[in-house]
Amino acid sequence: MSLNDPKKSLRLIKTAFGSPEQLHPELTKAFTQSGTPTAGLTAYDLQPGALHLYPVDTPLRNRTPRVGTGIGTQANWKAITGINVNNVSAGLGQGNRGGVMATSSQDYMAAYRGLGLDDYVTFEADYAAQGFDDVKALAVQGLLRSLMIGEEKVILGGNTSLPLGTTPTPSLSTSTAGGALAAQTWSVICAALTLDGYLGTTVTSGINGQIIRTNADGSQDTYGGGSAKKSANATIATTGTTSQIAGIVAPVSGAVAYAWFWGAAGAEILGAITTINSVAITAAASGTQLASALTATDSSTNGLVFDGLLTQVVKGGGYYAAQPTGAAGVGTPLTADGTGGIVELDAALKWFWDYYRLSPTTIWVSSQEQLNITHKVLNSQNNGAQRFVINPQQGAIAGGDLVTSYLNKFSMQGAKSIPILLHPNLPAGTILFDTDEIPYPLSGIGNVKQIKCRRDYYQIEWPLVSRKYQYGVYFDGVLQNYFPPAFGIITNIANG
């Protein structure tokens, strides 16, 4: 506005009063609710503190005692595994002493491993979250929970000492019906997977070979991602446009899954991950990972962790059974015995009794086996073998059934009920027999298995070297299993 020109000033004032929206339209609007939650003069109804909508299921870790007396580089112990193993007769001749019995013993060791995770919070993230949440506390809390989840996976299936080796070469067959494969010569490659390899992979993301991890401090660690050395390729030709291929590999001890690649020779693509040792290939592979991208080494072991129960069973003489191959792509499911039992579970429990006179205390299963066991028990031809306890209270009967325990027929305590529990990390097709107590007098074993720590969970807030608060949560220990034969697995179980 010019003060030197009164006429012009008056004209401008007149204009402003006449139609002020032309000069400052933002000042003249009415107050209406904004179209978006964050625009205009709108309050933001934000509940303080972030919710934690993620599961932290660590049943084995929760049930495993932790002791903190570890020293040195490995836990060592010796065990007497048998007395009078040669079964010398106790009969005495007149005036004679008895025969000399033999005692068997075994040495055990388990090297300590450090497990831990790191995280950081930038100064700006801390500023920005003030009044809403404590992001530094969240970081540490998340680290502890993540470490527990990671530890659970290691307790279940950590593998530091059982290399799966080279996956056997697939055996292939073709059928001219049931699929959508084009006529060509197909090449198929398979890679067996450990629990770690199975849990971390999908057909879309691909499987892990050797992993080189850059850590929070810039250091690097290299470890196996849980896949065996891939097999040699096998080839077979299809005709027509409706062919399918069946692939079979010999079961690999220690493997819980198998990754299958197929395509033209040299261009095999990941197309399926199965929890049985066969696959039905009906269409072109849907993944993106090329078999040629896998390292040509066995990446099944991880030197940074300790052996978990699945590995210890295979290595340590526990009960191990793989279901027969069955029809390719279909496999062999558990077998109902027709009297309310499961043939394979009874075989395992009988083995525990016949060889070690003990009974597992928990049967861990995946959701697949939980469902199939229930179906097989309830679909028994002899339903009189089942006992139902029904609450007669009105409205107390719910739909659906669940077999929550299995009656062990082979126990010194007579019939013994073993709980069947879901494990969040157990793959479909594998069942784990877990034991918490040894029924031997004076065995000297307090805990059949325990986490022996050189240092249990601890948190470090690292010194500031940048404008980041850096945290780490760690522990150092090992799963000490005093009696691996008290554990067992059934694997390669088909769905059905």
Next chain:
Amino acid sequence: MKLVAPVTFGSFSHEGKSFSPDKEGFVDVPDHLVELAKSHGLTLPAHLAPAITPEVEEDLRSQLNAALADNKALLDTASIQEKHIGELEAQLALVQQAAHAAQDDSNVLKGSVAAQELRIAELEQQLAASQQADDDDTSVVVEDVNAMTVRELRAYLTGKGVAIPAGANKDALRVLAQPAQQA
């Protein structure tokens, strides 16, 4: 060993070696690959039994003996039952014979009964007719005669077969009717 391939079976490969069906649909597979081939869908020919090991032979022998024992028991049971059936059939023949005789007797009796019934029916008809005649005779009393008109008296007397003199009046007709009534 020759295994049977499904109709849609293409081929089967293992460790670089390929196995395809011949013209008759058989695939010749080494013994150590038989189980694997079965997983690929190949089956044993119907006429081929599994390899016989001593254990399998013993098992089969025990199964056979058990089956023979069962069959013998069944045969014994069957022979006993056949003997029993023969006895039952003889008894049945006797019963049927007796039944036929009884049937004949029954027919004779039925004929006699029918004749008797026919006779009874005739007698009943006669009795009914007699009763009807009696009823007709006793159906008209003195008071009725006295109450009849001339026409009714004539009709009544005509029905009884009484000759009516010419020129008979009402009283004469009533007199004529009285004997008939009394008779």
